[in-house]
Amino acid sequence: GNSVTQMEGPVTLSEEAFLTINCTYTATGYPSLFWYVQYPGEGLQLLLKATKADDKGSNKGFEATYRKETTSFHLEKGSVQVSDSAVYFCALSNDYKLSFGAGTTVTVRA
Amino acid sequence: GAVVSQHPSWVICKSGTSVKIECRSLDFQATTMFWYRQFPKQSLMLMATSNEGSKATYEQGVEKDKFLINHASLTLSTLTVTSAHPEDSSFYICSARPPQETQYFGPGTRLLVL
Secondary structure (H helix, E strand, O other): OOEEEEOOOOEEEEOOOOEEEOEEEEOOOOOEEEEEEEOOOOOEEEEEEEOOOOOEEEEOOEEEEOEOOOOEOOEEEOOOOHHHOEEEEEEEEOOOOOEEOOOEEEEEEO | OOOEEEEOOEEEEOOOOOEEEEEEEOOOOOOEEEEEEEOOOOOEEEEEEEEOOOOOEEOOOOOOOOEEEEEEEOOEEEEEEOOOOHHHOEEEEEEEEOOOOOOEEOOOEEEEEO
16 A cells, blocks of 8 residues: 655754755555645645656755655755744655655744 | 635534534635544544545545535535544544646644533
């Protein structure tokens, strides 16, 4: 079956620091991969996605590359801001269903 | 962009009562809607998938008589937690999916059963 494993948090960073959240997956076939973000008190928002191997998803300074050989989709941002404080979820889908990782709480301090 | 709303945003009820949560797609028609449950500091767990006009498909371990889902129109799905108990307290999130597109999530409903 499908499963997603992501780096456990919480992660605390200073503003302008580099952020990496690791995500690996197990799936049959060729899934699409996603990163969702959940800001405090809000619902999930799609941050970025990649639908095939070697695709790079990017949005708001965040990037993640679909690595089929390592079954990974690590999220990176070069310089975080306080407003990036949120919970980040890695997810995959190879049909219409989404399977989520456990989520990583990121706190950015000024 | 696609917007999904949920109502209420939070609800407190007594044990044994039933609670209905609405999920609406505001600016698109959703052929499929999903209901998730999220425990504190944990991930989202899919409870069921509903297609407009047909019965919901429940994930393994989810009691269909406990969590009644109705997808009466292309813009509305409801989740009713029947005879709620404290262990049903959780954050319930819906999502809606237009044809051939990704899911759009609602803001969630926090349920507390006393």
